[in-house]
Amino acid sequence: xxxxxxxxxxxxxxxLPAMIIIGVFMLYPIVxxxxxxxxxxxxxxxxxxxxxxxxxxxxxxxxxxxxxxxIPEDSQRLEKAFNAISLIExxxxxxxxxxxxxxxSNEYFKVGDLMNDxxxxxxxxxxxxxxxxxxxxxxxxxxxxxxxPVFTGFSNFTKAFKDPYFWTSLKNTLLFSAIVVPVQxxxxxxxxxxxxxxxxxxxxxxxxxxxxSVTSSAAISMIFSLIYTKPGILNxxxxxxxxxxVDWLNNPQTALGAVMAMNIWTTAGYFMVTYLAGLQQxxxxxxxxxxxxxxxxxxxxxxxxVPLLKxxxxxxxxxGIISTLQVFDQIYMLIRNLRNVTLSYYIYKNxxxxxxxxxxSALGVVLFILVFVVTYVFKRVYREERVVKEVKR
Amino acid sequence: MRTKYNxxxxxxxxxxxVYALLSLFPFIWSLLISFTPMTYTDDRGIERxxxxxxxxxxxxxxxxxxxxxxxPATGENYEEVFHIAPYGRWILNTxxxxxxxxxxxxxxxxxxxxxxxxxRFRGRDLIFSLLMATMMVPFPAIIVPTYLLISDMGxxxxxxxxxxxxxxxxxxxxxxxxxxxxxxxxxxxxxTIDGASIPRRAFSVMFPMARPAFITLGIYTFLxxxxxxxxxxxxxxxxxxxxxxxxxxxxxxxFYTVWPYMMAATMLMTAxxxxxYFSSQKYFLEVNVSSGVKG
Numbered sequence: 001x002x003x004x005x006x007x008x009x010x011x012x013x014x015x016l017p018a019m020i021i022i023g024v025f026m027l028y029p030i031v032x033x034x035x036x037x038x039x040x041x042x043x044x045x046x047x048x049x050x051x052x053x054x055x056x057x058x059x060x061x062x063x064x065x066x067x068x069x070x071i072p073e074d075s076q077r078l079e080k081a082f083n084a085i086s087l088i089e090x091x092x093x094x095x096x097x098x099x100x101x102x103x104x105s106n107e108y109f110k111v112g113d114l115m116n117d118x119x120x121x122x123x124x125x126x127x128x129x130x131x132x133x134x135x136x137x138x139x140x141x142x143x144x145x146x147x148x149p150v151f152t153g154f155s156n157f158t159k160a161f162k163d164p165y166f167w168t169s170l171k172n173t174l175l176f177s178a179i180v181v182p183v184q185x186x187x188x189x190x191x192x193x194x195x196x197x198x199x200x201x202x203x204x205x206x207x208x209x210x211x212x213s214v215t216s217s218a219a220i221s222m223i224f225s226l227i228y229t230k231p232g233i234l235n236x237x238x239x240x241x242x243x244x245x246v247d248w249l250n251n252p253q254t255a256l257g258a259v260m261a262m263n264i265w266t267t268a269g270y271f272m273v274t275y276l277a278g279l280q281q282x283x284x285x286x287x288x289x290x291x292x293x294x295x296x297x298x299x300x301x302x303x304x305x306v307p308l309l310k311x312x313x314x315x316x317x318x319x320g321i322i323s324t325l326q327v328f329d330q331i332y333m334l335i336r337n338l339r340n341v342t343l344s345y346y347i348y349k350n351x352x353x354x355x356x357x358x359x360x361s362a363l364g365v366v367l368f369i370l371v372f373v374v375t376y377v378f379k380r381v382y383r384e385e386r387v388v389k390e391v392k393r
Numbered sequence: 394m395r396t397k398y399n400x401x402x403x404x405x406x407x408x409x410x411v412y413a414l415l416s417l418f419p420f421i422w423s424l425l426i427s428f429t430p431m432t433y434t435d436d437r438g439i440e441r442x443x444x445x446x447x448x449x450x451x452x453x454x455x456x457x458x459x460x461x462x463x464x465p466a467t468g469e470n471y472e473e474v475f476h477i478a479p480y481g482r483w484i485l486n487t488x489x490x491x492x493x494x495x496x497x498x499x500x501x502x503x504x505x506x507x508x509x510x511x512x513r514f515r516g517r518d519l520i521f522s523l524l525m526a527t528m529m530v531p532f533p534a535i536i537v538p539t540y541l542l543i544s545d546m547g548x549x550x551x552x553x554x555x556x557x558x559x560x561x562x563x564x565x566x567x568x569x570x571x572x573x574x575x576x577x578x579x580x581x582x583x584x585t586i587d588g589a590s591i592p593r594r595a596f597s598v599m600f601p602m603a604r605p606a607f608i609t610l611g612i613y614t615f616l617x618x619x620x621x622x623x624x625x626x627x628x629x630x631x632x633x634x635x636x637x638x639x640x641x642x643x644x645x646x647x648f649y650t651v652w653p654y655m656m657a658a659t660m661l662m663t664a665x666x667x668x669x670y671f672s673s674q675k676y677f678l679e680v681n682v683s684s685g686v687k688g
Contacts, residue, residue, distance in 0.1 A: 011514030216620030
C-alpha cells in the first residue's frame with residue numbers, strides 16, 4: 001500500500017467510531033425530527049405495546065361470556081363471533097391507524113389457536129400486548145405489531161400557530177435571549193476591563209468569577225430558589241431599602257426575570273475570562289500610543305479595545321445565543337407557571353408529559369430554525385470582519 | 394491626572410469586589426444553611442425550632458461548634474440526605490455516567506481529531522465542516538427521536554442508554570483537531586522516516602504529546618456530564634437510576650421544602666466540581682480560551 005492509501009485507510013478507520021455515534025445519535029435524530037413533525041406520533045400509544053394485560057380477561061370481555069360457562073364445543077361459535085380489530089382496539093385498548101386496519105383481515109390472525117388456548121385456560125397469565133400479538137399474528141397481520149404514526153402533513157404546524165402556549169413560549173425564549181445575551185456580554189466585558197489592570201488579586205477575581213459556571217444548573221437553581229423565596233434573603237435585603245417582598249418565582253410577572261438574572265450570574269464570569277484573555281493579548285504599546293495622542297479613556301475603550309476584541313465578542317454572543325435559545329434546566333427546576341416557560345420546556349412537556357411527540361417534533365423544528373436564523377443573522381452582521389480575517393490567513 | 398487615575402482604579406476595585414461577593418455569596422449562604430439543624434435543644438433543655446430565614450442571622454463564629462442561625466452547626470443534614478434518599482447510589486450512578494462518557498470521548502474524539510488534523514483522506518474537509526455545522530443543533534430540538542431510539546433499543550433506565558449517545562462529541566473532536574494542528578509536523582515526519590506506521594505514529598508519538606489536550610478534554614467532558622440534566626431526566630425514570638442532578642428534585646417538596654436537607658444535597662454534588670476546578674484550574678481556562686480565540 002502506498003502512503004497515500006494507507007493514510008486514507010487509517011483516516012477512515014480513526015474517524016469511524018465517532019462518525020457512527022454522531023451519525024446515529026445526531027444526524028439520524030435531526031432527520032427524524034423533521035419526519036416526526038409531519039406525523040401524529042404519540043408516545044403513550046407507543047408505550048401501550050409494552051403494557052401488561054391478561055388475555056383471558058380481554059377475551060371474556062370481547063365475547064361477553066365468562067370462562068366458567070364455556071365448554072370446548074363453543075370453539076366454533078366463538079370463532080365466528082371473534083373480531084381481531086375490535087379485540088385489539090376496544091378490549092385491549094391499543095389504537096390502530098387506518099392503514100393498519102385496512103391492510104388487515106381475519107386470515108392473518110390464528111383464531112383457531114387462540115380459541116384453543118383460551119378454552120384450555122392457558123391465557124390466564126399476564127403478558128405484554130406485543131408478546132400476545134406476536135403469538136397470533138401471521139403474514140401481513142404483523143403490521144399490527146408496532147405503533148404506526150400517521151402522516152398528517154402540516155397539521156402540527158397549524159396547531160402550533162393556533163396554540164397560545166406555543167406563542168407564549170416562543171416569546172419567552174426570544175425575550176430570554178434578547179435580555180440575557182447583551183447583559184451578560186457587557187457585564188463580562190466590564191469585569192474583564194476592570195480586572196485587566198496592574199491590580200492586586202487579579203487571579204483571585206478571575207477564579208471567583210468562574211466558580212458559578214462549574215456548578216450544575218440544577219444545583220444553582222436550588223440555591224436561587226431558596227434566595228428567591230418570599231421570606232428569603234433577597235426580599236430581606238430589599239426590605240432594608242423599602243422594596244416590598246415579592247414571591248419572585250411564583251409570581252408570573254417576575255418569575256422569568258428572576259431566572260434570567262440567575263442565568264446572567266452563572267455565565268458572565270465565564271465569559272469574563274474569555275474577554276480577559278483577549279485583553280491581555282492587546283499590546284500595551286498601542287494603548288500607550290493612544291494615550292500619548294491624547295485620546296480619552298472612553299475613546300480608547302470604544303475605538304481601540306472593543307474592535308480588537310471582536311473575535312471574543314463573536315464567540316461570546318454566538319455561544320450566548322445558542323445556549324439561551326435552548327435554556328431548559330433552570331426553567332424545569334424553577335418555573336411552575338406555563339405562562340413563563342420557554343420553547344425547550346414546552347417541547348419537553350408535550351413529548352414526555354402529554355405524549356404528543358409529533359407536535360413536540362414540530363416545535364423542535366421551530367427551535368432548530370430559530371437558532372440557525374438568529375445565529376446566521378448575527379454572523380451576517382459581522383461578515384465583513386470575517387472576510388478580513390480570512391484574507392489575513 | 395494622577396488623582397483621576399486613582400479614582401478610576403478605585404471604582405474598578407469596587408466593581409470587582411462587589412461582583413466577587415455576588416458570585417460567592419449564594420454558595421456561602423447555602424453552605425451555612427446546610428450545617429444548620431432543623432431544631433436544637435438550648436441550654437435550658439428546651440427544644441427550639443430554627444428559622445433559617447431570620448434576618449439578620451444570629452451568628453456566633455467563635456464558639457465551637459459555630460452558630461449560624463442561633464443554633465450550633467451540625468453535620469446531621471448531610472447524614473440525613475443519605476437516609477431519606479438513595480443518595481449514595483446517585484453519586485455512584487453519576488460517577489459511572491461521567492467517567493464512562495469521559496473515557497469514551499478521550500479515545501474516540503482523540504482518534505478522530507488526529508485523523509482530521511493529520512491524515513489526508515478523500516472528503517475529510519467536507520465531513521469536518523458538516524460536523525461543525527451540527528454543533529449549533531439544539532439538543533431539545535432532537536430529543537424526541539433520540540429518546541425513541543434509546544427506548545426502541547430497550548435501554549431506558551440503563552447505563553448504556555445514558556452513556557451511548559454521548560460517547561463522541563463534535564466539540565471534543567474539534568478541540569483535539571485544533572491541538573494536533575498546532576503540534577510541530579517535523580516530529581511526525583521524523584517518525585515516518587524512522588519507519589513508524591500510522592497507528593504507531595498516532596499512539597506512541599502524537600498522543601503522548603497531546604497529554605494536555607487530553608486532560609483538558611477529559612475535565613471538560615467530566616464536568617459537563619456530571620452536571621448534565623436533560624438527558625438523564627428523560628432516560629431515567631426509576632429512582633435507582635437517577636443521577637445527582639435529577640435526584641435533587643426528590644428533596645423539593647410540593648408544598649414545603651426542607652431547605653437544610655436540600656442545601657446539604659446541593660453542596661454534596663457541587664463540592665467535587667469546585668475541588669476539581671481548584672485543582673486543575675489551568676485546564677478549565679484552557680477550554681474557555683482555546684474555543685474562544687480560535688473558534
